[in-house]
Amino acid sequence: SAAEKGGHEYFMLKEIEEQPDALANTLRGHFEAGKIVLDEQRISEQDLRDVDKVFVVACGSAYHSGLVAKYAIEHWCRLPVEVELASEFRYRDPVLDRDTLVVAVSQSGETADTLEAVRHARAQKARVLAVCNTNGAQIPRESDAVLYTHAGPEIGVASTKAFLAQIAANYLVGLALAQARGTKYPDEVAREFAELEAMPAAVHKVLSTVDQVRDMGRKLADSKAVLFLGRHVGFPVALEGALKLKELAYMHAEGFAAGELKHGPIALIEEGLPVVVVMPSPKGRAMLHAKLVSNISEIQARGARTIVIAEEGDDRVRPFADELVEIPAVPTLLQPLVSTVPLQVLAAEIARTRGYDVDKPRNLAKSVTVE
Numbered sequence: 001s002a003a004e005k006g007g008h009e010y011f012m013l014k015e016i017e018e019q020p021d022a023l024a025n026t027l028r029g030h031f032e033a034g035k036i037v038l039d040e041q042r043i044s045e046q047d048l049r050d051v052d053k054v055f056v057v058a059c060g061s062a063y064h065s066g067l068v069a070k071y072a073i074e075h076w077c078r079l080p081v082e083v084e085l086a087s088e089f090r091y092r093d094p095v096l097d098r099d100t101l102v103v104a105v106s107q108s109g110e111t112a113d114t115l116e117a118v119r120h121a122r123a124q125k126a127r128v129l130a131v132c133n134t135n136g137a138q139i140p141r142e143s144d145a146v147l148y149t150h151a152g153p154e155i156g157v158a159s160t161k162a163f164l165a166q167i168a169a170n171y172l173v174g175l176a177l178a179q180a181r182g183t184k185y186p187d188e189v190a191r192e193f194a195e196l197e198a199m200p201a202a203v204h205k206v207l208s209t210v211d212q213v214r215d216m217g218r219k220l221a222d223s224k225a226v227l228f229l230g231r232h233v234g235f236p237v238a239l240e241g242a243l244k245l246k247e248l249a250y251m252h253a254e255g256f257a258a259g260e261l262k263h264g265p266i267a268l269i270e271e272g273l274p275v276v277v278v279m280p281s282p283k284g285r286a287m288l289h290a291k292l293v294s295n296i297s298e299i300q301a302r303g304a305r306t307i308v309i310a311e312e313g314d315d316r317v318r319p320f321a322d323e324l325v326e327i328p329a330v331p332t333l334l335q336p337l338v339s340t341v342p343l344q345v346l347a348a349e350i351a352r353t354r355g356y357d358v359d360k361p362r363n364l365a366k367s368v369t370v371e
């Protein structure tokens with residue numbers, strides 16, 4: 001009913017709007033007496049200190065949350081981080097031992113491939129930490145440590161608030177590791193946590209662009225394909241934006257690392273092709289920002305219709321943006337928490353305009369428990 005959907009036409013829009021709460025609830029209680037705390041920890045502090053390699057294994061949007069977290073965990077912990085699709089990880093012969101930490105990210109905690117990846121990792125003596133939105137699900141039950149996301153039940157098949165909560169939880173895992181390893185001073189961990197705590201308000205602010213983005217979505221509904229470009233943490237955001245559009249609008253969509261433009265994607269640019277670009281901060285990442293501006297000018301010169309997600313006050317990119325969505329200025333590593341939101345809205349509105357069921361896309365299931 002409309003009431004269940006909080007007055008919205010579909011659950012996904014309600015869940016998009018619940019994202020500030022999903023983040024706040026996920027962070028709550030995880031920084032106590034100056035330390036990051038997990039929910040369940042059956043790994044000793046010593047073993048956490050001894051971790052020398054991290055794998056993040058997951059499927060779908062959860063996999064993208066891992067790709068985002070790689071940038072933060074490597075930076076904070078000085079540990080190599082590999083992010084793998086669970087369905088590939090479990091059929092390879094990944095190099096694992098007791099000093100490997102495998103982070104299994106799953107909203108449902110029941111995804112078959114992720115569960116099997118957990119079992120494989122444990123059989124190889126790796127430590128497994130689950131990031132999960134469902135209390136007592138199979139994946140957390142079989143893991144050595146658990147951090148629950150508190151996004152609340154997610155009805156829409158395409159993940160939104162659980163995805164944002166997964167990014168926040170993965171970051172807490174990174175801070176817990178940095179704290180155990182001493183690669184960050186306690187006051188630095190405290191500062192990072194405080195920055196995370198400021199994100200619900202930033203996400204709330206970006207929600208004020210929903211109506212503008214829905215208008216844009218209606219204009220794009222007849223497109224044949226949409227490309228998404230980003231770099232650094234904006235790259236996995238581009239992948240997530242493309243996945244949302246495929247899932248919901250059954251439209252061909254692809255995400256690319258902007259630096260790869262000249263290695264292929266630019267050949268796809270033709271008159272009128274919509275290209276969504278996730279811009280880094282002009283201040284926080286000036287060099288990457290300049291490179292992206294140059295990329296946009298090139299694709300615009302070739303006739304692309306540019307849809308730019310950029311920090312508010314980013315005047316350098318404005319001349320190259322056919323459509324501009326402004327997001328609040330936040331620390332670089334946290335930008336995915338705001339830049340993903342317009343892409344979710346865009347995909348949902350394009351799907352709605354095309355007459356599709358936003359909450360129940362064809363052929364997809366909320367939780368893939370058989371391979």
Ligand code: G6P
Pocket residue numbers: 059060061062105106107108109110111114157158159364365366367368
């Ligand atoms: C399905 C859902 C996605 C989700 C993925 C992984 O494909 O449609 O939204 O990201 O499964 O699910 P999990 O429960 O493991 O996070």
